[in-house]
Amino acid sequence: MAVGAVVLAGLGVGSYLLIGSRTDAAGAGPVAAIQTPVLSYDVPADWTQGGDPLTNPFGLDFTGVARGPEYSCGGRSFVRGIVASAVLPGTVALTSVPALTQGLAQALYTPPDGSRPDVTAGAARPIDVGGVQGTLVEATARTATDDGCLATAGTVLVLAVPTTGTDGKPAMAVLLVNGDDAGGPPEAPPSPSRAALDAIVASARPVTI
Template structure:
């Protein structure tokens, strides 16, 4: 995943100024309000040039594609007794608290750039490296709260797994990766049923720097805002799988699962 130190400004649609150099803007503006996605059988007018129209259109497209592939159901995953190690360092946001390995680094102000108009926070990065004049990290963690999300947690998880898979693994030359979504899995956070969707991103060519395969895990948890509005908490765990230099190594699947196992609602 590319992550230049000089993070380019967000141009308003969540896309990086230089392809492949995708990183969030800092800060914590209030999350946007989403509207309900139109049923798939309705004619789709051209979406307006704003994040809300884009994300509603993406909800519809992903829902139709997944239904056609027979991936509308859940896989029930119990978690396998995964435990977060005691030496992991805590990351706290207004909505969620979680922990990352001791060699990961929290970002300044904990911010990431906007994706689909949603600003992520509580960000941390796996060890990084420089290659071909750009800076890279082996993985990231971040979270967001989506207020009044009429889209279901399943749809929210699918949207961000697909979108972030493309964002994180787009080549510096602009070549988009292939992103495959797994079937939704049911998990729990503090007794609340949550949805986990895994995306596998594969780059079309190996430039020797960018990872050729990466994993994006998106956990969507129904909750409420501070004033009682319906909301979905989104937790993103990402790690390279293959490609790029041998050092630093990519985080193992066990590490990604340990991070997932440590997510809780703030205050619980």
């Protein structure tokens, strides 16, 4: 995913709290716990938290951002994955999650020439999130052209969980989990495993306000 060349506009990254490091339940390695006002989740400990604002096509205010291993190519910076969360008003239906997932996947894998990637999004499926029933949608993106820098394929998972906003009103917490599947220059760091992406989703828990 290109940090400087994603064709999205205007999201500020809100503040988040890095709780600490530990080893995940599966023993796969150390993780860092991130807590936002409405959602907590674990990310690999070697991912970088914070950084530049995350831009997107929906104008969402993402927070709790973590980025995978970084590499440079063609004068641009890229990362092998990204995790971030946002809060949507309660008026946004869970049926909107597939469209959101598809849009984010298209944005993450659109190269500088603007050619639209081929995105396949699966059906929404229910998932238990700390005792709350959420919705999970998976999409796969494949770029139309290979510029030798941007990954040519990637996975995007979007988890949506009903919650209560900081204003006390019904809301929907959204967790974006992304990882490259293929492509990029030979010297680029390895892509995150699918198990690592699934572990991030499985760690998500709503925060009681």
